[in-house]
Amino acid sequence: MVQRFDVGPRLSEMAVYNGTVYLAGQVPSDATQDAQGQTQQVLAAIDALLARAGTDKTRILMAQIFIADLADFPGLNAAWDAWVPAGHTPPRATVEARLAKPEWKVEIVVTAAL
Template sequence: MIQRFETGPRMSEMTVHNGVAYLAGQIPEDTSQDITGQTRQVLEAIDALLAQAGSDKTKILRAEIFLADIGEFAGMNKAWEEWVPQGHTPARATVQARLADAAWKVEIVVTAAV
C-alpha cells in the first residue's frame, strides 16, 4: 500500500511505502529571509510532514540539499546544525543547483523511516 500526503495535480508532498517516507523537495514560503531563515522554514516543513507520517527527524535516513549559491553553505549549515539531533545525523549530500524559483535559496529532500 502506498499512502500519499498533501496530494495535488502535479505531485504529493510525501509518499509512504513499506515503512519509508519519501518527501518532495521542500522550499521556503517567505523568500525575503536570508539563507539561514529560509533553511529554518524548510526544516519546519519537513518536521510537519514527518509528523503526519508518524515519524520525526531522528529517523531521517538521507537528506539532499540544493543551494542556489554554494557560497551560502555556512548559513544553511547554521540552521541545519541547530535542528538536526546529534547522534541522529543522516547521510547527506549538498550541491549547488539552479532552483525553480530564483527567490529560493534552498530546497531539501529527505527520506525517513516511519
C-alpha cells in the first residue's frame, strides 16, 4: 500500500512505500533569505516531513540538491554541514538548475528509509 501525505491536485509532499519515504522537492518558505537561510528552511521542512513518516535524517538514503547559482554553494554547504549528523552523511548530488521561482535559491529532494 502506498501512503501519501499532503495530497494536492499536482503532487503529494511525501509518499511512503515498502519501508521507503520519498519526499517531493522541498523549497524555502521565505525566499528573501540568502542561500544559507533558504537551505536551513528547507532542511527544517525535511526534518518535519521525515518525523511525520516516523523516521529522521539519520536514515536518509539519497539527497538531490538543486541550486540556482553555484556561487551560493558555500552557503548551502554551511547549512548542510551544520544539519547532517556525523557518521550519517548520505549520498548526495548537487546540480545547478533554474528553479520554478526565480527567488528560490535551493530545492532538495530526499529519499529515506523508515
